[in-house]
Amino acid sequence: MKYTLEEIAKRINGKLSGPPDLVIEGINTPELAGEDEICVVFDENLISAAENGSAGAVVIKDELSVAKPYITVEDPRSVLPTLLKLFLEKRELAGIHSTVITGANCNISNNCYIGPYVVIGDNVKIGEKVNIMAGARIGSNVVVGEETFIGYNVVIEDRSIIGKRVKIQHGAIIGKEGFGFQKRGDTYIRIPHLGNVVIEDDVEIGANSVVDRSTLGSTIIKRGSKIDSLVLVAHNVRIGEDTVIAGQTGIAGSCLIGNRCMFGGQVGVADHIKIGDNTVIFAQSGVAGDVPPNSVISGTPARPHREWLRAQALLLRLPKILRRLGLKDVSDDDQ
Amino acid sequence: MKYTLEEIAKRINGKLSGPPDLVIEGINTPELAGEDEICVVFDENLISAAENGSAGAVVIKDELSVAKPYITVEDPRSVLPTLLKLFLEKRELAGIHSTVITGANCNISNNCYIGPYVVIGDNVKIGEKVNIMAGARIGSNVVVGEETFIGYNVVIEDRSIIGKRVKIQHGAIIGKEGFGFQKRGDTYIRIPHLGNVVIEDDVEIGANSVVDRSTLGSTIIKRGSKIDSLVLVAHNVRIGEDTVIAGQTGIAGSCLIGNRCMFGGQVGVADHIKIGDNTVIFAQSGVAGDVPPNSVISGTPARPHREWLRAQALLLRLPKILRRLGLKDVSDDDQ
């Protein structure tokens, strides 16, 4: 892809200082950008990197300047997605590969891409412009909304309902039966799972993540939520809108997670927990009780973040404090 | 599937109050059940949900009643698996798909289902009524017992021995070589793994979980144990009978885990640890030493659960306690 500097300035509503006809063929970091590439400088400290590097042009903040052709914008960070999209080489995938195996009574839009060795069950509806990569497995009675992306080797189990513009990254598993057993004496009997998974519009599910289907009713991930890789969402969970969950987090059965929450990585949430809207949970926290809206929590068991920080700081200073209290050799006594 | 209320009452040994000929076509939650569906009420608080909803019939505890056709049983929760099974629509899968690739000298029972694009090595024995879903990869010299389920895209490496009625959920990897290296100067040399994995009868392995094969001998998961998704079981580990391990737990090399243990999610166990029978380990614990039978432990490093709870509670109250001891502004001093 090629653009003149003038075209680029227009696309990001920026002010151009430099030759409007300069041709730019890519985007890169200030350090790596070449003469035909543009780079974006987020803060003043990186201006020199851009100047010393080979970049053909630079995007910087209003009121700054650089000894190269440049475009100024109010907030360079905010134009980055637009700029990256300009130079994204999108392979236009098309057609349904001859090796795709489809069950009875499916309804697949003409302009989908379905890659080699994909297997699809019965009664499946696939909307317009859906991309399904090689090796994906889709069960029966599944609905996939338009413009949704289903990565390589993804598994989508029977009765799942997937919205529009959803991204299910490679290897993710949607709709596996929940981890539910009933104890009989010392052994366990499996509880059948008749429910399904509903993933609403604009959701993203990360690579190799697992979303279990519910016992009855639906495991639901609502509009706009973004879930990272290797995350486990157990049966009967409901996750609200625009909630972001970082990698390797696990949410146990029947939790109700609010809207606009943010989970750090490796968080664990015990079963049947309710977490209110706008909650922020720091990485590696273990949530063992309900959380009111607008909370900021951390630690295991999770508590208000400031309280946890204070406790951790105190803990480290304890040896000193105890010495001050006249306990000379605390670390060695009592053992 | 359709049953009369009388048939359902018989199947769950319940007492019917209502029209025996009423036809029920499904099961659902008290809130979601429709007129042709039955629901189960676990406790009195949910009776009103069942009454206000549209459910055609209700299962409740002995001595309770509800203003609808109902069936009473001693313990509603315990009949749930039976009820769910009644309404489980089991796709009867049959036949070996024409795209299945099989090596030399395999012995596959006639009444198995093997889905599209499955690849099987040499000298593999597959028992009766085994289901192998599309895209599974099975190495050479593997044995799979009768009625076992192998999910989509599962990998089972050479020499694995899988028992009867085992469930290996989608994307799980059984028998990958263990993570074993030997240091030579600053670099690492791979230790070859000649062992295998043995999974006994009635075990379940969750989606995208990984069970490594041993260096020599076998990594063993014994009868009836249930392992959730995204769990890592390293080389040379032995897990006892009827042990339950929740999601994202990791068990390092050569651990010996007892019978009837219960692991919460995201537990970590260091290598070469012995954990006695009937041990309960709370979620996110880190087990760094041997654990006697019948222990209840939590925290990192894991210790008796009550001790850990007490320590956590004290930690949170420390600021107050220290103020009482005359240390006025503890959180700011010493920094």
Next chain:
Amino acid sequence: MKYTLEEIAKRINGKLSGPPDLVIEGINTPELAGEDEICVVFDENLISAAENGSAGAVVIKDELSVAKPYITVEDPRSVLPTLLKLFLEKRELAGIHSTVITGANCNISNNCYIGPYVVIGDNVKIGEKVNIMAGARIGSNVVVGEETFIGYNVVIEDRSIIGKRVKIQHGAIIGKEGFGFQKRGDTYIRIPHLGNVVIEDDVEIGANSVVDRSTLGSTIIKRGSKIDSLVLVAHNVRIGEDTVIAGQTGIAGSCLIGNRCMFGGQVGVADHIKIGDNTVIFAQSGVAGDVPPNSVISGTPARPHREWLRAQALLLRLPKILRRLGLKDVSDDDQ
């Protein structure tokens, strides 16, 4: 495979005490080894196990002896990889299966093995003696160095560069777009990821692990590093040489990890953290700040290991300490 005891002694530079012509057909543990197998005894405690078992021959430390044919070496542990390799039955895989689908303009060496149902994009270069197992998916513009192993159902995204003698274990995902979004009001816009993943020579990536591609430039894993299963390496991360990372660890975006570090399992590292060379991080630690070289750290937030150990020990003794200070019933007050 069969070797005489004399041949085996030569291969491990050992001194033989026993019949040189004795034929050994396998290797096993001291407990499990049969009459035609050899075993290795690491320490004196296991000599009796070897003597009481059926092993045909034993490898032991210099100056020790055993009442069976044996070979002595300076360090029995260090010869284990060599011995195991002698008896490793390496299926010699060869040929490109007729079901492999390859894009335009690929350059695949003649002596590769590519298994059934592998799908490869355009402009892919695959070096000599590469093994690609069934069901792997390789994007476009990918380079794979000689003697590299790509496991079953592995996904390698567009533009990835994989070195020589790399092992990518089953189900791993290399080059998925990073988990990067920009907030606009309450919703999130995806940041396109134009970068790639570079994996240098002799690296190992574990089963079902995920390595994200960078926004711009490359996510890099340098020569000789070994990464276990279910690990998440986020976008723009750089991992140095000969670093070992145990299972279920997560490294957030843009971290710079040094050479020769060792990570325990389930470690979490926050984004943009720098970790110096030779750092040791204990299992389950949470690293929230930069770490100087040669550190040994643990806990969340991670701090010097000895300091953390001391704090944990103090915490457990606090009830006793506070009683000594005259606070009789600390665990119940203030609540």
